[in-house]
Structures are given as structure tokens and as C-alpha cells.
Amino acid sequence: MIQLLNAGQAYTREICEVVQRDPSLTARVLRMVNSVYFGLAEPVKTIEEAVFFVGTEQIRHLAMATPVIEDFQGLVGKSSLFEWRPFWQHCIAVALMTREILTSLVTSTEESDYLAGLVHDVGKIVMAAAFPEHFTAIHRRLAEESGRLPDLEEKALGMNHRQLGGLYLRQRNLPPSLIEAAEFHDCPEEAEKERSIAAAVQLANLVARKHQLGDSGNPRPVSLDHCLDASGWTILAPTMSRETRASTYGSWLKTVEGIPSILQAVV
Numbered sequence: 001m002i003q004l005l006n007a008g009q010a011y012t013r014e015i016c017e018v019v020q021r022d023p024s025l026t027a028r029v030l031r032m033v034n035s036v037y038f039g040l041a042e043p044v045k046t047i048e049e050a051v052f053f054v055g056t057e058q059i060r061h062l063a064m065a066t067p068v069i070e071d072f073q074g075l076v077g078k079s080s081l082f083e084w085r086p087f088w089q090h091c092i093a094v095a096l097m098t099r100e101i102l103t104s105l106v107t108s109t110e111e112s113d114y115l116a117g118l119v120h121d122v123g124k125i126v127m128a129a130a131f132p133e134h135f136t137a138i139h140r141r142l143a144e145e146s147g148r149l150p151d152l153e154e155k156a157l158g159m160n161h162r163q164l165g166g167l168y169l170r171q172r173n174l175p176p177s178l179i180e181a182a183e184f185h186d187c188p189e190e191a192e193k194e195r196s197i198a199a200a201v202q203l204a205n206l207v208a209r210k211h212q213l214g215d216s217g218n219p220r221p222v223s224l225d226h227c228l229d230a231s232g233w234t235i236l237a238p239t240m241s242r243e244t245r246a247s248t249y250g251s252w253l254k255t256v257e258g259i260p261s262i263l264q265a266v267v
Helices: 002-007 009-020 023-033 047-054 056-076 084-106 111-118 122-130 132-144 149-157 161-171 176-184 195-210 224-228 232-236 242-266
Strands: none
Touching (some): 002 056, 009 023, 009 047, 009 056, 023 047, 023 242, 047 056, 056 084, 056 111, 084 195, 084 232, 084 242, 122 132, 132 149, 149 161, 195 224, 224 242
């Protein structure tokens, strides 16, 4: 699929054939193209039409997101009180914003930027699967108190979801960009190999939380100042003034506005 997508529109028929082999991906493509985001007068019923309207970039995102979401859904099951659908939406929103942020600041087009955003909160999934009672107690307490999520996690388990996510991805021999995005998305300055990816994920996560794109499970509000003062800026754009940061942030809002419709269609 990725090879065909990289080859461009010349292989649209072959792309459609691959999409149709995956029922889950097919359903997501049709839901997306028939969402209010595309505003079509007549519903699209075939994959060929859907791929034409959606475009290869959106198909690329769906192709990468679908297996990850399904694997993670299988990992956590449906027993937890945690709201997983908004959580998946948050992860996809962070993935989309990570691509937007890196493209605008460092012109990155690597596949790993989207995937890094998608798996940045994998530690929460692992925690819910491995320690369901602790996970539920942590988030119940988080809703009742004003404490920081990592502090509550460390008190209950001895490590937070970022550390657990990094450990999980490292044991599966995944690329450093994904590992460090999970482990350092709150503190990208501590990353050793892929600091730029971690920085973009940090900013994307803050943007997604501020604009309530999905729900990360962390109820603490995020302000504009928090977004503009994040350490990721000094990594991605070290000489940029705060005023220019605000202007750049404003340029991201068009993407932010289109994400809710995409999320409703995808998840």
C-alpha cells in the first residue's frame, strides 16, 4: 500500500484493490469521504470514487492508523471504564498535527512523523492492559483531584505512561523516532536521537488537548501560553520569537478546524 501511495495517482486502481481487501479500512475510507468534511451532495458508495475524492495522502493516514488502532483495541478490550473512542481520536489528531507542525517548521515528510504522533500515548494502553485495576484507580483519582497524571502513575506503579510506552516500543524493536515520541513527548529536550520528532509530538499533543480534539484522558486544561512556551519550539525553531510562534500557531488553526470531521469519520 505504501509503495503504491508513494508512486502517486498513476496507481489509483491498484490502490483501490488493496483497500478493498481490508474491510475495516474500506469502511473508514467510505465514512471519511461521506463525512461533512467533504460536503458531497450525493453519498459515495464505491472505493474508486472515495479514493478520487479523499486523495492518496488521506488514504496513507488511514492505512497506517487502521492496523494500529485495531491492535490497540484488542490489547485493551472493552472492560475498562476509560473512554477509548475519544482516546483514539486524540491519537489521530496528534498524528495529523505532528505532520502539520513538522512540515511548517522543518519541511519534514517522513512517514515516522505521523506514526510517532499516533503511538505517543501507547503507554496508557499498555498500562490499561497490564494493570487494569491500577489504571482505573489512577484515572478515577485524576478526575477527583488536581494532581499531575505522571505523578499519580508513578505513585501507583513506579513509572509513568511515557516511560512504560518507551519500554513497550523498545522491546518490539521499533524505530527510535517512535520510542522517543512515546517516552519524551512531554520533555523532548531529554530525547537523545530523534529530538525533532519528540518536539513536534509535544506541540501536537498540546494543540490537540487545547482544542479538545478527542480526549487524551488528562483533564488538565491547556492554555495558549502553555502551547507557545513549550520546550519543543526551542528545538524546532530556536531563533523564532514568541510573536512569530503565535503567528505560526495561528497558521495551524485551519488544519485544527478540519480535524473534528475527519475524526468522526475515521473512528
